[in-house]
Amino acid sequence: xxxxxxxxxxxxxxxxxxxxxxxxxxxxxxxxxxxxxxxxxxxxxxxxxxxxxxxxxxxxxxxxxxxxxxxxxxxxxxxxxxxxxxxxxxxxxxxxxxxxxxxxxxxxxxxxxxxxxxxxxxxxxxxxxxxxxxxxxxxxxxxxxxxxxxxxxxxxxxxxxxxxxxxxxxxxxxxxxxxxxxxxxxxxxxxxxxxxxxxxxxxxxxxxxxxxxxxxx
Numbered sequence: 001x002x003x004x005x006x007x008x009x010x011x012x013x014x015x016x017x018x019x020x021x022x023x024x025x026x027x028x029x030x031x032x033x034x035x036x037x038x039x040x041x042x043x044x045x046x047x048x049x050x051x052x053x054x055x056x057x058x059x060x061x062x063x064x065x066x067x068x069x070x071x072x073x074x075x076x077x078x079x080x081x082x083x084x085x086x087x088x089x090x091x092x093x094x095x096x097x098x099x100x101x102x103x104x105x106x107x108x109x110x111x112x113x114x115x116x117x118x119x120x121x122x123x124x125x126x127x128x129x130x131x132x133x134x135x136x137x138x139x140x141x142x143x144x145x146x147x148x149x150x151x152x153x154x155x156x157x158x159x160x161x162x163x164x165x166x167x168x169x170x171x172x173x174x175x176x177x178x179x180x181x182x183x184x185x186x187x188x189x190x191x192x193x194x195x196x197x198x199x200x201x202x203x204x205x206x207x208x209x210x211x212x213x214x215x216x217x
Contacts (some may be wrong), residue, residue: 003039003040003043004040004063004067004068004072007036007037007040007072008072008075008078010032010036011029011032011036011078011081011082012075012077012078013090014028014029014032014033015029015077015078015081016077018032019081026184029081029085030084030085033081033082033085033087034085034087037085037087037088038095040068040090041089041090041091044060044064044091045091045092045095047060047159048060048091048095048099049104054103054106054107056112057099057102057103058081058103058108058158058162060099061096061099061100061103061162061166062161062162063090064089064090064091064096064099065162065163065166066161066162068090069089069214073087078081079122084159100162100166100169102157103159103162104169104170104173105165107158107159107170108173108177110150110155111152111155111174111177112177114151115151115177115181116142116146116181116184117149118126118143118148118151119144119181119184119185121143122141122143122144122185122188123188123192125141126192126199126205127196129175129200129201130199130201130207131201131204132204132205132207133208134212138207138211139204139205139207139208139211140208140211140212141205141208141209141211141212144185144201144212145212145216146183146215148163148216149216152174152177152178155170155174156170156171156174158170168191182216189209192205193206
C-alpha cells in the first residue's frame with residue numbers, strides 16, 4: 001500500500017511538473033514510470049514467491065487485477081501518460097495463474113467445510129426436543145438456507161471482484177459443492193424421516209425442511 005501510494009503521488013508530480021521541464025524526446029515520464037513499475041513488480045514477485053496466507057494471496061491478486069491497473073494507472077492525472085508507456089502487469093502470467101489456483105483451491109475447501117459444519121448443526125437441531133422456528137406463520141429451517149446461500153454468494157462475489165474469469169471458475173466449482181451438499185442434506189433428511197417418526201415435533205420439522213426447498217431452488 002505504501003509503495004502504491006508513493007508511486008502514484010510521485011508520478012503525479014512528474015506528470016504535472018517535472019515532465020514539462022525536459023524536451024519530449026527525453027521521455028522523462030516514461031523513464032520514471034518504468035523504474036517505479038519495475039521496482040514495484042519485483043517486490044510483488046518476491047512476495048508472491050514467499051509463503052502466503054490465504055488472505056495475503058487474495059490481497060496480492062487484488063493488487064494485480066484491480067488496485068494497480070484500475071485505481072492507480074487509470075487515475076485521471078496519470079492515465080493519459082501511462083497509456084503511452086505500456087507497463088504490463090505487476091506479475092508474470094504464470095505466477096498470477098498459480099496464485100489464482102491456490103486461491104480457488106483454498107476457497108473451495110473453505111466453503112465445502114463450512115457447508116458440512118452447517119449441515120451437521122442442522123441435523124443436531126432435528127434431534128433436539130424443540131419446535132422449529134416460524135417465519136411469516138410458516139415453519140422454516142431458516143439458519144440452514146440463509147447460511148448456505150450467503151456462504152456461496154459471498155464467496156462468488158469476492159472472486160468476481162478479482163476478475164470475471166476467477167469468478168466464473170469459482171462459481172463452477174461451488175455449484176459442484178452445492179450439489180454435493182444438497183445430496184447430503186437429502187440423505188440426512190430421508191434418514192430422519194425413517195428413523196424419527198416418534199419425535200415430538202416430527203411433522204413441523206418435515207414441513208420446515210420442505211419449505212427450505214424453495215430457497216435452495
